[in-house]
Amino acid sequence: MSNLDASMDTMEHSRFSAIYGPVIKKLTACTELNTQEVTCLMLIYYKFVKMNGPLARKMMKKQMYQVFLSLFNVGSFKVAERTLNTITKDVKYISPEAWISLFEIFTTNNLEMRMRFAFAVYNTKGTDVIDREQVGVACEAFFHGDDEEEVNELKLDMTEFIMKKFDLDKDGVISYEDYSTVVTRQPVLVDFLGYLFPPRDVKNLMAHCINFDTILSSLIM
Structure with a gap:
């Protein structure tokens, strides 16, 4: 060597x-x-x-x-x-x-590898799906300010937006299939629940x- x-x-x-x-x-x-x-x-x-x-x-x-x-x-x-x-x-x-x-x-430039990793990181409950609560917790890091009511409203709106965007089969949770379908179309969303x-x-x-x-x-x- x-x-x-x-x-x-x-x-x-x-x-x-x-x-x-x-x-x-x-x-x-x-x-x-x-x-x-x-x-x-x-x-x-x-x-x-x-x-x-x-x-x-x-x-x-x-x-x-x-x-x-x-x-x-x-x-x-x-x-x-x-x-x-x-x-x-x-x-x-x-x-x-x-x-x-x-x-x-x-x-890596391998999108599948990046998606598998990101989903595993976001899947904090180990249930193979990401639920609304997990999305809501992630959204807490997106907004800050002195007006608590406004910040909470923004968090709720973002949580709702993400669920509508990623929960393709409308079963109330985001599966890997839901997530990978969206990210394959829009790779920039691979770390959609926070910087990874x-x-x-x-x-x-x-x-x-x-x-x-x-x-x-x-x-x-």
Whole structure:
């Protein structure tokens, strides 16, 4: 494995390769990311792990919240928590697989993958459908102001609008079939219940920091 990080000497590169080489090979084979992209991401992961002590092998979940804040520009703990709970059930650590999975989802152009992920994040009750209550809770983050009555009215109106837009079969809930049908027609609505996917400027930063060829190519197009 070539030395991709100038801040690490040959010995440390060898240590990194010994620890994560097999993982990189496995993750490259089962994701859309190429070897260089996975390797660069794992170098960053490795540096987070090093901060946890010489015997550490996994990134702490609390470190991931800093990534959400500083790189993804997500300041909401609830959004970060729901996102992480979708990719891993571990309450303390972020595995290499979860780390790579998150970046794959955040950078893919595969709409089906993005829809599956977003719906899972929004499906907070684990019932395979999104009900009016869940939509209403999400809408609470959309409006703020001093006039509580007006804000509540706006929230109710938005909840009603979203239900009418997405509940295609009029059964009172939004199924994945309802959601995917609407989003396939209008992909911009993929994260309709709140910010999930990094915008273009954040993806541009990620691309240059992590040598993401696939992102750079999509940004140029």
